[in-house]
Amino acid sequence: MGRPPCCDKVGIKKGPWTPEEDIILVTYIQEHGPGNWRSVPTNTGLLRCSKSCRLRWTNYLRPGIKRGNFTPHEEGMIVHLQALWGNKWAAIASYLPQRTDNDIKNYWNTHLKKKMKNTQNISRLLEGWMISSASHKKQETNKDCINGVVESVDLELESVLAFDNVCSWDKILSGDCYPKDDERKLQKQESPTLTFFDRWLLDESASQLEGVIEQQVN
DNA sequence: AAGGCGGTCAACCGCCTCGTC
């Protein structure tokens, strides 16, 4: 016998919240404050599970939530923190107080994971070329060239993980680099119109790969 | 015009953690 559900499923409404339900929930929380979610459905008459009420509040209705596009800085923070901690979305969200863990998780799954995969694929492709070129006459030259590209990929990765060159990787690992310091430093910088990944995928990698391919052909 | 398809994101599910008794 497993644990009983958090609330009686009979008569519980599911699916998207209506504006009326939102108003009821917000009004109640403004009067009583968030917490004691178990009593919220009973006291408000909402036909929602207590968990659903909490989730609606924390992910959507809570004041101070920033919606819309993520800035390059936020993107860099997410990539960096995800690399450090893995899928600890709540911990990552604590460094981005205007974003919810759900938002960050969705953004990672729909945008960043794809970009990271592209980067890894290109890196793997280059390594593959390195192996296949072993029998080639220009083996050493190619190897050096491809090694250089792979190295630059690593360096770029390191730089983005280090908040776009604001903080060194060593410092981050040692815990000497905190988001608030970086925010101040970043405020002095021009905001790039493209993210690192966009720039890298569009420009840097394209031109470098062209060079490698040209060498392979020649 | 309409059906297919993929991307996005709000919401749900079930497990985990922590506090209380």
Next chain:
DNA sequence: GGACGAGGCGGTTGACCGCCT
């Protein structure tokens, strides 16, 4: 120390939307 309950968390789902054919 263990049972129980509430809240927290991460993975997953499904509705919706826009684009493509």
